[in-house]
Structures are given as structure tokens and as C-alpha cells.
Amino acid sequence: MVRLTRTCNTADHILFSFNLDNASIYIPIPHGCIKETNTCDANIGSLSEINDFDVRRPNWMPAKRVLSTNLPYWEVSSKLPLNPASIMIQIFKVGGFRLTPSNNIFDDVEYCELLFAMKENLRKILIDAQCKKEYFVFPDSIDQINIIDHGKLKWAQTKAGYAEAAPADITFVTPLSNDLLLVIDTNTKKFDYGTEEENAAMRAEAEADLFEFIKSIRIDFSPEIQTQIDEARATESA
Numbered sequence: 001m002v003r004l005t006r007t008c009n010t011a012d013h014i015l016f017s018f019n020l021d022n023a024s025i026y027i028p029i030p031h032g033c034i035k036e037t038n039t040c041d042a043n044i045g046s047l048s049e050i051n052d053f054d055v056r057r058p059n060w061m062p063a064k065r066v067l068s069t070n071l072p073y074w075e076v077s078s079k080l081p082l083n084p085a086s087i088m089i090q091i092f093k094v095g096g097f098r099l100t101p102s103n104n105i106f107d108d109v110e111y112c113e114l115l116f117a118m119k120e121n122l123r124k125i126l127i128d129a130q131c132k133k134e135y136f137v138f139p140d141s142i143d144q145i146n147i148i149d150h151g152k153l154k155w156a157q158t159k160a161g162y163a164e165a166a167p168a169d170i171t172f173v174t175p176l177s178n179d180l181l182l183v184i185d186t187n188t189k190k191f192d193y194g195t196e197e198e199n200a201a202m203r204a205e206a207e208a209d210l211f212e213f214i215k216s217i218r219i220d221f222s223p224e225i226q227t228q229i230d231e232a233r234a235t236e237s238a
Helices: 030-036 106-126 198-218 221-238
Strands: 005-007 013-020 021-028 043-045 063-074 079-092 148-149 154-162 169-177 180-187 218-221
Touching: 005 021, 005 198, 013 030, 013 063, 021 030, 021 169, 030 063, 063 198, 079 198, 106 169, 106 180, 169 198, 180 198, 218 221
Parallel strands: 013 043
Antiparallel strands: 005 063, 013 021, 021 218, 063 079, 079 180, 148 154, 154 169, 169 180
């Protein structure tokens, strides 16, 4: 199928690495996005103290900003620039929001429940701000949270947010430990080019690119956590 949009060459990239006590995260960022990319220090450490986190909200999970970038787009025939897709990568510390404390890494149901809880928290914020409910896009239950299995990594995924000025975010979550989640918020923005059908087709292309970006992320876990993951996978397939 002939594409309506073009983005930068994702094969020509720089590999960013971020090291925690129990995991290393590897994120390939295209050279064409580097000027738009901001990152934290490569050595993140244990994230054991509240001051290790950039985003601290009352009665909610603190977050560490890891990387943000924009993915540029152009319309193929005219070569006109379009709105870029955005990517924000953070690490959330779950703490008491894990319903059943455990020394083991989160299972699929748990991090799906936590993603749903994150979006319910956002819904509450929007309601309190008296935003127009006709622009709300949210899953109605945990059953509407998708699991994407890329072999070595599994991601919980949903589309949720306030869709008045831009589409709702597409959010991906995968566990890093028994207390930390890697959370990636992405948005294709509105292209505002051509017909609504063309606009929708362009957004679909950008969404597919974002899913491919998620597949390109690699996480190397400590032997202890990798053993927990392998045992969970073996139980699922038994």
C-alpha cells in the first residue's frame, strides 16, 4: 500500500540506554529526531527515594521522566510538513497502589489494572477541571485494555484522554520490577490535511509507526527478575 505520509528513517538511529538497579532499557531514536529529544541521565539507579522522581502529585504514583521526543511527518506528494507525533517515556513507582504486595514482578492482570487506574485518575482530573465530556475517550473496564506480546516483552495498551484539540493518547505500560512500571504516552496529533478520510488514514499510518517504535524497545532484566518472567511465561503456556 502506498503511504500518504513520510517520516524520518527509523533504521538510522542512535541507541539510548538507561540503567536501573534491576534492568537496562534500550531505546532507538532516529537521527532525524535528535534535536527534539530530551533525556534524563543514563544512570537512573534504584529510584528508592521520592526525590528521585521529577513528577510528584499528592496521593498518586510519582514519575521519573526518562525521554521525550517528536517524530516528524511530511505529506508525500506535496512534501509539506505535518504535525509531529509525540512520545513521552516515564517510570512510575507504584508503591501502595499495588493491591497485593509482592516481591515478584507484576503479572499481566496487575499492570493492566494499573493502566486502567491511571486513565481513571486522568478522567477524574478532567471532570474536576469541568472539561467537556463529549471529548472524553476512555476504556470502560479493564477488559478494554489490550495486551501486546512482542515475545520478550509484553505491553498493556489503551487509547485514552481528551480528544478536543488532538486525538487521545495511546499509552503503553510494561513492568520493570515489583514496584516500577515503564509508561509510554504517544500521540499522533491531528494532521489537518486533505479530507477527513485522508486525515484518518494518515493518523493510522502514524499509529502503526508508534507501535513499531514500541516493538523496537529492548529491556535487559537482572537474572532474578528474568527468572520470574520466565516462570510466569511457563505457567501461562502450561
